[in-house]
Amino acid sequence: xxxxxxxxxxxxxxxxxxxxxxxxxxxxxxxxxxxxxxxxxxxxxxxxxxxxxxxxxxxxxxxxxxxxxxxxxxxxxxxxxxxxxxxxxxxxxxxxxxxxxxxxxxxxxx
Numbered sequence: 513x514x515x516x517x518x519x520x521x522x523x524x525x526x527x528x529x530x531x532x533x534x535x536x537x538x539x540x541x542x543x544x545x546x547x548x549x550x551x552x553x554x555x556x557x558x559x560x561x562x563x564x565x566x567x568x569x570x571x572x573x574x575x576x577x578x579x580x581x582x583x584x585x586x587x588x589x590x591x592x593x594x595x596x597x598x599x600x601x602x603x604x605x606x607x608x609x610x611x612x613x614x615x616x617x618x619x620x621x622x
């Protein structure tokens with residue numbers, strides 16, 4: 513019985529040493545989203561339901577709706593928000609005379 517306990521303790525110590533060695537050799541890293549040092553901005557928006565006219569694009573409609581916050585808009589964020597609120601729609605191929613939801617951004621500086 514003493515021999516089994518002793519082997520068990522040696523096995524645990526060996527596993528601990530292997531774990532420490534592997535951790536020191538490979539290191540650990542944060543997931544990509546948490547790895548950046550710049551804080552991410554939380555952008556708030558309301559949703560408005562609009563009928564698209566021929567020639568309208570997501571960008572043209574959102575620019576028209578958000579004239580006050582136009583300078584702080586990021587196009588990739590805008591497309592991402594549109595996809596989020598219209599999951600079955602292609603933001604690059606809007607259908608004329610169909611209704612879509614568009615983000616109406618609020619000014620977070622006020």
